[in-house]
Amino acid sequence: MPLLxxxxxxxxxxxxxxxxxxxxxxxxxxxxxxxxxxxxESGSGKSVAMLAVxxxxxxxxxxxxxxxxxxxxxxxxxxxxxxxKIVGKDISMIFQEPIASLNPCFTAGFQIEEVLxxxxxxxxxxxxxxxxxxxxxxxxxDPEERLNSFPHQMSGGQCQRxxxxxxxxxxxKLLIADEPTTALDVTIxxxxxxxxxxxxxxxxxxxxxxxxNMGVVAETADRVIVQYKGRxxxxxxxxxxxxxxxxxxxRALLSALPENAVGDRLPTISDMLFEPAPSAAGAGSATxxxx
Amino acid sequence: MSxxxxxxxxIVRDYHVGGGLFRASRTVHAVKGVSFSxxxxxxxxxxxESGCGKSTLxRIITLIDPATAxxxxxxxxxxxxxxxGLTKEMRRKVQIVFQNPYGSLNPRQxxxxxxxxxxxxxxxxxxxxxxxxxxxxxxxxxxxxxxxNRYPHMFSGGQRQRIAIARALMLNPSLLVLDxxxxxxxxxxxxxxxxxLADLQDEFELTYVFISHxxxxxxxxxxxxxxxxxxxxxxxxxxDEVFADPKHVxxxxxxxxxxxADVASIKARLAKKAA
Numbered sequence: 001m002p003l004l005x006x007x008x009x010x011x012x013x014x015x016x017x018x019x020x021x022x023x024x025x026x027x028x029x030x031x032x033x034x035x036x037x038x039x040x041e042s043g044s045g046k047s048v049a050m051l052a053v054x055x056x057x058x059x060x061x062x063x064x065x066x067x068x069x070x071x072x073x074x075x076x077x078x079x080x081x082x083x084x085k086i087v088g089k090d091i092s093m094i095f096q097e098p099i100a101s102l103n104p105c106f107t108a109g110f111q112i113e114e115v116l117x118x119x120x121x122x123x124x125x126x127x128x129x130x131x132x133x134x135x136x137x138x139x140x141x142d143p144e145e146r147l148n149s150f151p152h153q154m155s156g157g158q159c160q161r162x163x164x165x166x167x168x169x170x171x172x173k174l175l176i177a178d179e180p181t182t183a184l185d186v187t188i189x190x191x192x193x194x195x196x197x198x199x200x201x202x203x204x205x206x207x208x209x210x211x212x213n214m215g216v217v218a219e220t221a222d223r224v225i226v227q228y229k230g231r232x233x234x235x236x237x238x239x240x241x242x243x244x245x246x247x248x249x250x251r252a253l254l255s256a257l258p259e260n261a262v263g264d265r266l267p268t269i270s271d272m273l274f275e276p277a278p279s280a281a282g283a284g285s286a287t288x289x290x291x
Numbered sequence: 292m293s294x295x296x297x298x299x300x301x302i303v304r305d306y307h308v309g310g311g312l313f314r315a316s317r318t319v320h321a322v323k324g325v326s327f328s329x330x331x332x333x334x335x336x337x338x339x340e341s342g343c344g345k346s347t348l349x350r351i352i353t354l355i356d357p358a359t360a361x362x363x364x365x366x367x368x369x370x371x372x373x374x375x376g377l378t379k380e381m382r383r384k385v386q387i388v389f390q391n392p393y394g395s396l397n398p399r400q401x402x403x404x405x406x407x408x409x410x411x412x413x414x415x416x417x418x419x420x421x422x423x424x425x426x427x428x429x430x431x432x433x434x435x436x437x438x439x440n441r442y443p444h445m446f447s448g449g450q451r452q453r454i455a456i457a458r459a460l461m462l463n464p465s466l467l468v469l470d471x472x473x474x475x476x477x478x479x480x481x482x483x484x485x486x487x488l489a490d491l492q493d494e495f496e497l498t499y500v501f502i503s504h505x506x507x508x509x510x511x512x513x514x515x516x517x518x519x520x521x522x523x524x525x526x527x528x529x530x531d532e533v534f535a536d537p538k539h540v541x542x543x544x545x546x547x548x549x550x551x552a553d554v555a556s557i558k559a560r561l562a563k564k565a566a
Contacts, residue, residue: 041477041478041479041480042448042477156341185340185341185504186340186504186505186506186545186548186549187340187544187545187548188340189548189550190547190548190549190550193550212477212478213478213550214478214552215507215549215550215551215552216550217552218550218551218552218553218556218557218560219550219551219556219560238557238561239554239557239558239561242552242553242554242557243554252479253478253479254552256478256479256481256482257478257507257552258481258482258485258505258507258508258510258511258512259507259510259511259552259553265486265489266482266485266486266511267482
């Protein structure tokens, strides 16, 4: 049984100019112990689809799906209070901006313990012990001290570690990471990715990695979904996606990577998508630049 | 023959912080004696993680902040804005493009005014000439005359970065400092903006100082690379030298940390995972 199964998910937002379809009929499923990457540019609906799973979208959003089930439970049928028992416990999510997604008014320790109190009903001493254990697990030096730190006293990488500690506090079955390293430096990015993949393997979580960075996909994912403008362009396991991309859009994304540049000009997505012969168009623009 | 546009010798910048009623002040050495030189039409990339002093160095090169010590030469002339202030002529020569195109444009200013303002402040060109130059520049960066009367919020991130680049080029600078110009942009838009920068460099013989933490972008655009770590230049050389044979430990760490998107490394990872 898949851990998360979504069929024909549509999310639309009511705007002054009429409804805006952010996600248009996405199918998605993830097995336990699997790392799934969802790739796309901004506006491709990759975050919105996952926020719909979490039930974190604003009132202006309309979520429709033929099926949206987590671990056999139909998420569409649940009342908000029943859903809150699952979200944050069995499914949890970390976000792009670590410093912005922590509450600046409370210490890191308080924010980790809050989850433990709400979902697991631990008493004060248990919470404290578990919070220290979690801080150690995510690799924060002197956890006893850091429990009393406020978000502004920590670096971006440390805040992201605290976010991960909160997310894994209740041993979730599914962890959704929404661009977890976009705001971080390359060296810190490496550490955080290693941490996430390590935790995923250790606890056998499902991990959904939302990103626009093909490098991150290559380094973490088992299977990849490529999204563009709210639609799924391609789904493949990671090796075949990089070896033999099927859709034009994936090919364009891969060739826009600066390390794949041929000559002194980068092919752009629009070169690939809207021209009939992509290879000829690329060569044409390259000679155009050289002349 | 190559002409050196920018040269820095032992640039140092200290910041004094704190110093309240109960706390002694302390000095942060943001840049500790960095030297470099860039020839006309070339690109120097400065790489490093946040807090390594690369943006401080950018501010010194752009003549926004003075250096605490050291000498800065632009077009062969020694420049010390702490002592002599900044003339309009110097401002014309050096311009900067910032990282975040959402923050660096005034939301209440039309694009035409954004582009005209450098001319208004630094030259005495009449309004109609400013308007013509702005229109021409819009075309140069791949936008159209119809964009002249629009506000920044009506543009996408990539278009805004084009506007920021256009604004920097209005005064025909010889040196352009690019402070992480593409790190806030999507991959495909990033490719477009990098292409634009390459075209503009060829057309105007611009000299770039390109600040980034993305090594794949640096490898694509740079002629010379300087790696900074805690305010020091730990590695400095031509692109091929630095990428082929990194010498400093930090540079090696940086290369090792950069995610690789090629088939061979995916195969290696999957094999390791299966084992």
